[in-house]
Amino acid sequence: MQSATQHLSWTKPLTPPAVVLPLKTGIITGLLAIYSAAVGILKLFFERDVIVDTLTLGDLFLATLAACCGAYVWRKSTQAGHIRAAQAFAAGLIAGLILVGLVVAVTQLNLRWMFTALSADLSRTLTYKQGALAGSLMIIAASMSAALCGALLMSMSDSLRRSLLWSMACVLIAGVFQELIQISLRFGGAVAAIRELLYVWGGLTVQGAAIVFFFAFVVLQALDARKRRGAATTLKSPAPKARSQLASALLLIAVLIAFPLVAGSYIGQVMMLVSLFVLMGMGLNIEVGLAGLLDMGFVAFFAVGAYTIALLTADSEYALAQDTFLPSLNFWSALPFAVLAATLVGVLFGLPVLSVKGDYLAVATLGLGEIVRVLVISDAAKPVLGGAQGILQIPKPHIGSFELADPVSLFYLTLVFVLVAAYIAWRLEGSRLGRAWMAIRDDEDVAQALGINLVQSKLLAYGLGAAFAGLAGAIFATMLTSVYPHSFSLLISINVLALLIVGGMGSLPGVIVGAILLIGLPEVLREFDEYRYLFYGALLIVVMRVRPEGLWPSPQRKRELRAAEKG
């Protein structure tokens, strides 16, 4: 140790000069801003108010970029405090200058032939409609102060920073989803009073934003204080913890039941879609998260579930009842067959890839999934599966004489299945089979040497995972009342895998978080639909860099990462 410091004092210090970090970070931030402008998403952001007539999503986006830039510089810098602050400031300056450069370029040159989004209109918005000079100065000032705020946030205590950031997030949510929230608060009385306190017809007011912010902040700080006090005084007793977990789960379910009633049928539809992906996510989680079997052909099982329902229940020429002795079934009696068929296909699917590992497994399963899709479209299968035209006239499920026709009641149906499936997935995880999967995931040779049957365990993982997807497919078919092969594209497999990665591999709550973010959010923010995959890409990169264990990782995974850090 001593010799090392001595050695260092002889040679030049290894830290790069203090200007490199802010320069690099500032340039990257500036380029990100330019990128967002050039692809056109910034324009859309500017059109969406967070606080009515005061703050747009675009302003907030740019400010967040600059703040992240400042925060990054603050965290990475090894300099003394005041130099660090200056570095953050400088990074903000550079980012601001680059943005000003964009404004100048847009006004002086005609870039629209290449980037249609880079219009004079955009530069006017960027300069706060204050003209070139004053506007440019404002951009730089805003960028620098945002960067400084970012650095400031990083210098705060964890608890304070967390509360501040979450409170801002609450304001953001209250602002961006104002329409939805206002619809949910459309009732009279006290509810109306709250609504009028926070919102006007066009959106969140400044007063409303302040109220939301302070309310959230106070609540978060109080919660934090209680948690800290709890951690300090009580010994860790599992019983109350389990009870409070159960309580919050029940609360969540109650909210899920009430929400579509309050928020309307469009939200019901979105939640329906989200819960279908939650079902699939839980299935794929068994394969990938628990057993470590990467599967890019997962959509095949979804398709099998959907087509089984179609063939067994549809009122169409393709229905099996038409040309076989099989009776035409209703949704409920066909459902077990759909799940069973998917399970069977899952096991068959697993057989050829049993000894394939890692990257190769991804490619092999990708191929298998495509085979299923191509088979469905093929001419050979056309007389049975209807080819590209698909199968129409699938009935909706009935309970007694009540038809589950609208999205909200279908959502409730799916919710019930999700709960059952979640319980099964949870039990599986802790079971002997779950331990076998875990062992296989970590070391196949050792797993075998401990007496674990590789073939059986792997096939069970494929089969059970497929069962979940088959269930989702069955509901999907009855929801759309028709099935087409093009509904079962590779993109679905990728979506499900991405939501697992974002939420946290191997974690049930993670599946829900991932599905809400990747499936629900884009549905609600329809106007940004064009940029859906830009958002996916950005989110995946950010999660992988900042929180590789996912947004809501399983305790096991969290521990793994901690062990990896230590070891």
Add this chain to the structure above:
Amino acid sequence: MTHQPLLQVKDLHVFYDQIEALRGVSLSVDERAIVTLIGANGAGKSTLLRSISGILRARSGSIKFAGASIEQAPAHLIARTGLAHVPEGRRLFAKLTVDENLRMGAFRRNDRRAIEDDRERLMDMFPRLRERTAQISGTLSGGEQQMVAMARALMSRPRMLLLDEPSMGLSPLMVDFVFDTITKINGEGITILLVEQNASLALQIATSAYVIESGSISLQGSGVSLLHDERVREAYLG
């Protein structure tokens, strides 16, 4: 005397694609013996152990364990007949705790009470593990990891233990401890096939020993006789 050895390997040929790693290896291990297998790097020691435990499939030859032919049996079934393999490099479930690793060792067992007793006994055998039951095993020292690897294998109550270089990378003190433990385990009636680079210690505790060179057995005899063999001294003890 016509006694049956517990493990008998006959004329085993194992290939990695085109490369013949074992060229007709024969070896037998009597019940309750400690048999040592020594050889240079790449001689095929690990390959032999992996073939015995079924992780690798032999192209020809026979392996009999406890009277049954196991050369075609899948690895998990071989494990269930009481053959436990502690692989080279320990290969713990690095993200699990020590305790969870031990429980994995008892994967095939249902007798909770006895599992608890065994765990307790192993903690006596490896006292350093007792205070580390909740530690993530990836963060253990090399010696501690070796202890967990052996304890995990013992949790399955094996009849025979295949140990692949248990002393690799350990300090002299820890090496002594490991060899003491091996003798102790053997004293409890568990047959041992030990692969070692540390030839001198391994030959000292061995009842019989084999030398493997480029995939075939070049010498065999009692542990003591090999210890004094000129060729062995030159190649492995020098």
